Amino acid sequence: MFKLACPSCGAEVVFRSATSAMAVCEYCRSTLLREGDAVRDAGKMAVVLEDYSPIRITTSGMYAGKAFGVVGRIQLRYEDGFWNEWYILFDDGRAGWLSDASGQYAITEDAGLADDAPSFVQTVPGGQYAWDGITYTASDLRTARCTAGEGELPFQVGPGWEARVVDYRQTVRFLTLDYSEEGKPRRYAGKAVSLGDLRCQLLREPEEILRSAGHLKGKAEALACPSCGASIEWRPAVATHLHCPACGAESDASSGTAEVMEASRREAALETTLKLGDEARIDGTVWTLIGLMKCRETGGSDEWVEYLLYSEGQGFLWLVESSAGWDKVKVLDVWPESVSASAVRHEGEAYTRMQAYGAQVVQVAGAFNWRVQVGDAVAVTDYRGGSATLSSERSPAELTWSLAQRVPASTIDGWFGRKGKLAAGAAVTALAGSGEAGADGERRQALRPLAWVFTVLILLINVPIAVFGGLYSFFLILIAVAVLWLPVYTNVLED
Incomplete structure (x- = not known):
């Protein structure tokens, strides 16, 4: 451990790791570059956005049988959102990174240069990379800017520093190729985790979050749409991309005030079975509906509605309403394992490929934890197992897997306290413009x-x-x- 006085304000600055190259003074925000037994003031670092992550510097936990502590953080923003990278030190002197993106976590450690890696521009979601006897699949490609940092870090960063990274997954394994520096990319290997898995201590309490930010994580607040003035309900820093249900304008509320990103053309209001702000009690947990979007099969007429729900303790959950009924959908941290070209295996159960199709967003309203826009398109492949459906969704920058479980309309009724309003009809109520997917079509089909x-x-x-x-x-x-x-x-x- 190395201690010295900040040359700007005189406050004590601590370097806990011998490999740390810089630290940010927590009092005056000066960026201090370590040079032997002295430091050089390299200017001010922007204050990190209070994004309500439960992690903070001094948070501790256990990973792979080793204790660790959080000593630094950088915040990275890309076109559609942002995430945190927490710098962690293990008790045995090793260092690593705890990635924190919308409630999904992964721990990785430096595994050397990747001499055999493909170039950044040649990598696409779904592409494969073999290392240490394991074949990984590219899940995420991002070019991001560092917007802020705090604590101590192993290299010099500052506002405007650009990171180019590709994440790969294989079941629970997680691997990142970092192309930020010239030459060969650096490889970081680890696995996807949850805060429960890590047995984290000294996480921030809701009361601390309230004192530091003036907002309670997930607490519903109202902002005036900067385009038309209508009220938009949102969850501060939980879901920062807003779509006005009145005029369709897209806004960014990451700074606490809504700024118009794109004024959409005014269109017919999105009529859905469930409404923004509806609350559901699922297995004892209260969920709030914060966003919804209507999707259509590319080149087809099938339509469905996807509802985004948020719970302070559980994160995000999706409900999907289609002509086939209702599904509860969870984005997977642990990916399925490929068995063949037409089959995958997840948690011991085999899933067989059913169909592949394109899906496109045609209407959107509410708040989301990433930037969603009308026209966004993904390629979907569905796999059917005994009691559920696995789906992969591929966009130009991302590949995700989700697990969908069929839910009776009567159960949805109970969750939302609707007293049989859904079950009285059929599996699904009318979806605007969906032809026989609506209630009229279902009544006719019943004949x-x-x-x-x-x-x-x-x-x-x-x-x-x-x-x-x-x-x-x-x-x-x-x-x-x-x-x-x-x-x-x-x-x-x-x-």
Whole structure:
């Protein structure tokens, strides 16, 4: 441990690691570069955005049987959001990084230069990289800027410092190739984790967050839309990309005030079964609906609605409403393992490839923890197992896996306290513009079995008579069958 006085304000600055190259004075924000037994003031570092991560400098935990402590942080912002990289020191002197992105965590350690790595510009989501006998799949490609930092760090960074990184996954394994410096990328290897797995201590309490930021994590607040003035409910720093449900304007609220990013064309209000602000109690946990988006199959007519729910203790959860019913969807930290070109395995269960299709966002409203826009498109591949569906979603910068479990409409009713409003109809209520995916289509489809029964009865009774009655009798039978099937294909029975 190396201690000295900040040359700018005189406060004590501590270097806990012999390998740390810089530290940020917590009092005056000066960036101090270590040069032997002295430091040089390299200017001021921006204050980190209070993003309500429960982690802080001095947080401690256990990983792979070794105790560690958090000693520094850098904040990185990319086009669609931001994340934290926490610099950690182990008791045996080793160092590592704890990645913290919207409630998903991974710990990695320096594993040397990657002489065999593909170039950054040639890497795509889904691409493979083999190292140490393991084949990894590219999950995330980002070019990000350092916006702020605190504590001590192993290299010099500052506002404007650019990071180019590619994340890879293989089941629970996690690997990052860092292309930020010239030459070969540096490799960091580890695994995806949760704060529970790490047995973290000295995490920030909600009361501390309240004192330091003036907002309680996840507490609903209202902002005036900077485009039309309508009220937008949001969760400070939990979901910072907002879409006004009134005018569709897209805003960035990461600074605590909404700034217009893009004024969308005014369009018809998004009519959905569940509404922004609705609350559900799922397995004893309260979830709040903070965002929703309507999606359509690329080049097709199938539509569905995806609802984003947030819980302070559990993070994010999705509910999806489609013509097939309701699904509860969780983004996976531990990825499935590929078995063949048409099958994967997850938690001991085999899943077989069902279908592949494109999906596109056509309407969006509410708050999200990343930037979502009308027109965003992904390539989806579904795999079916015994009781659930695994889906991979691929965009130009990211590949994710999620697990969907079918939920009866009556269960959704119970979660949201709707007293049978969903179950009274069918599996799904009407989705605007979705044709027979709506309630009218479901009612008409419910008549189909009856139509078949009475068609068979008409033929059994009348065909023998028609044999002796001639062509005119057959013509009357055809008219009767057509009238019988008319309600199945039209709204003739509607008021």
